[in-house]
Amino acid sequence: MIDSIANTGLKASITDLLTNSGSRDVADYRISYYKLGRRDNTLDSELYDLETPWVESFYGDDTTVDLVERNNLGAGDASSLAPGSTSNLHAVLPQTNIAYAAGVAKIKFVIDKYPLRAAPLTEMGIFIKNPLGYSDEDKPVMAAYALFDNTPYDGVADPQNILIPVQWVLSFVESE
Amino acid sequence: MKGIVEIYKGDELISSSQNLVVDGASEVIVDIFSKATTGIRDNAQLSSILDTSNYTIQALSFGKHSGGYEANLHTSGDWLITSGESQPKLTTAGRPYYYVYHSATAVDIFIKPPADPIAPNPIDRVLALNTNNDFGHNINAIQFSSVLGLTAEEALFAGCYAPSEGIDVALSASNTVASGIPATNHKSEYNLNSSMDRNGFINITTGTDAYGKFVTSANTDASTTGEVSYMTKMNGFDLNFLELYGGVYHIGLWALDLDETLQNSGIPPYSNVLATPTKRFKLFAKKTLTSSLTGKDRFGLDNTTGTNPERDLYIIWRVIF
Numbered sequence: 001m002i003d004s005i006a007n008t009g010l011k012a013s014i015t016d017l018l019t020n021s022g023s024r025d026v027a028d029y030r031i032s033y034y035k036l037g038r039r040d041n042t043l044d045s046e047l048y049d050l051e052t053p054w055v056e057s058f059y060g061d062d063t064t065v066d067l068v069e070r071n072n073l074g075a076g077d078a079s080s081l082a083p084g085s086t087s088n089l090h091a092v093l094p095q096t097n098i099a100y101a102a103g104v105a106k107i108k109f110v111i112d113k114y115p116l117r118a119a120p121l122t123e124m125g126i127f128i129k130n131p132l133g134y135s136d137e138d139k140p141v142m143a144a145y146a147l148f149d150n151t152p153y154d155g156v157a158d159p160q161n162i163l164i165p166v167q168w169v170l171s172f173v174e175s176e
Numbered sequence: 177m178k179g180i181v182e183i184y185k186g187d188e189l190i191s192s193s194q195n196l197v198v199d200g201a202s203e204v205i206v207d208i209f210s211k212a213t214t215g216i217r218d219n220a221q222l223s224s225i226l227d228t229s230n231y232t233i234q235a236l237s238f239g240k241h242s243g244g245y246e247a248n249l250h251t252s253g254d255w256l257i258t259s260g261e262s263q264p265k266l267t268t269a270g271r272p273y274y275y276v277y278h279s280a281t282a283v284d285i286f287i288k289p290p291a292d293p294i295a296p297n298p299i300d301r302v303l304a305l306n307t308n309n310d311f312g313h314n315i316n317a318i319q320f321s322s323v324l325g326l327t328a329e330e331a332l333f334a335g336c337y338a339p340s341e342g343i344d345v346a347l348s349a350s351n352t353v354a355s356g357i358p359a360t361n362h363k364s365e366y367n368l369n370s371s372m373d374r375n376g377f378i379n380i381t382t383g384t385d386a387y388g389k390f391v392t393s394a395n396t397d398a399s400t401t402g403e404v405s406y407m408t409k410m411n412g413f414d415l416n417f418l419e420l421y422g423g424v425y426h427i428g429l430w431a432l433d434l435d436e437t438l439q440n441s442g443i444p445p446y447s448n449v450l451a452t453p454t455k456r457f458k459l460f461a462k463k464t465l466t467s468s469l470t471g472k473d474r475f476g477l478d479n480t481t482g483t484n485p486e487r488d489l490y491i492i493w494r495v496i497f
Contacts (some may be wrong), residue, residue, distance in 0.1 A: 008400075014205060014402075015394065015397055015398045015399050015402050015403070016398075016496075017208060017228050017231065017232070018232050018233065018392070018394075019394040019398055019404055021394075021398070023228070024228050026230070029208050029211075030213070061227040074482075095213070095214055096211070098204050098210045099210075100207070102203065103199050103201075103203040104202070104206060105206045105208050105210040107210075116205070116258055122446055128209065139271035143209065169208070170206065170209065170210075171202060171204065172202045172205045173197070174179055174196065174197035174298070175177055
């Protein structure tokens, strides 16, 4: 179990919702995508995306994961988020993969066998769907980020024969 | 996530401290980020449930510990009762009024502090348990006595805000009718502005004027700072009245309780209906004080300075994500 980092995008999205500055549709604030990737460098102070998101070939030709190209939101001017200049690959999180009760959300997905043959995995992110309410297509923003010291399947003899279930638990508590 | 409650007397900051975020806040925010929309999106009647206004902070309330609802003006002992009458005198010249007395001097009214303060807890769902009403805080019974089915006397004991038509308050050193006691007509700004419902919730309104209202604002860089502010401002008349009913030891910040509101009032949109409220609220955060917010040590207590701007109470509640 590792702790994830709540990101600037999460803070900006909830603030936009409370001030009617973002999308007026609460469905746009749902955690709807995730990304897997590899990080080689230290973390930035403000994190809006993975350092090296997986490309399609890492997921494999026969993956069951629904992959879509989306343009992430990142730091805009001093007062808002803004879309980046390039899109990249997002894995779609089915609605049924989120369970929530009593102030805790559990987000579940599975990393299947194929990528584990060769793909390096040291970072993950979950993304809010479309907090600024773009009408053409979703422009997600990263809500939380997790970094591993090592690829989780290091030391496993046959990683291509295992599945890695991920359960990402979100809760909101008072901070100091 | 945290909240800072700032209290101003006029322009002077007299207190700034952190609130307690309760479980209701986590529930509201998790709901936002995980709300399932299947079956709702395509239903024209139900789709209004997904409007973000149903997931925001919508009300503020004031309260005290449970023992505070059995003392001061909640009981008959502190009312002026005219000889030969068994209840507080309620009307004169067509206008309700009452006198408040204490055995000390008129300007040194003693408000009995609550006997049973209880520390706030993150699992709290109300400001205080075992109050004289279902809401755990001060209600607005005098303004809405008829819809609450209360007699005028019952409403006066329930409290805790002056009606919009006004009520005379005189601070007297005696509990007998005395001539020459200066009485000032008190009107609650919250009732004058039609911002408080019968259950004591100050419903959020648009605009930036917080006087007798509950409003929100955010700087243009709110997305970066993650800070949203909620504000209310009350004058000396509301301060006096709340203090005479035992003071204010709890302040509550409330979000809409969508599930409860759906069950009780059907689908949105929901407007602010004060006499027969349609909205149900979920406690988001609370601030508990060790001395009364409206206490005379902070604001004085008299019947002549109700409209003195230097004595206005201004609350800014900064919620920071």
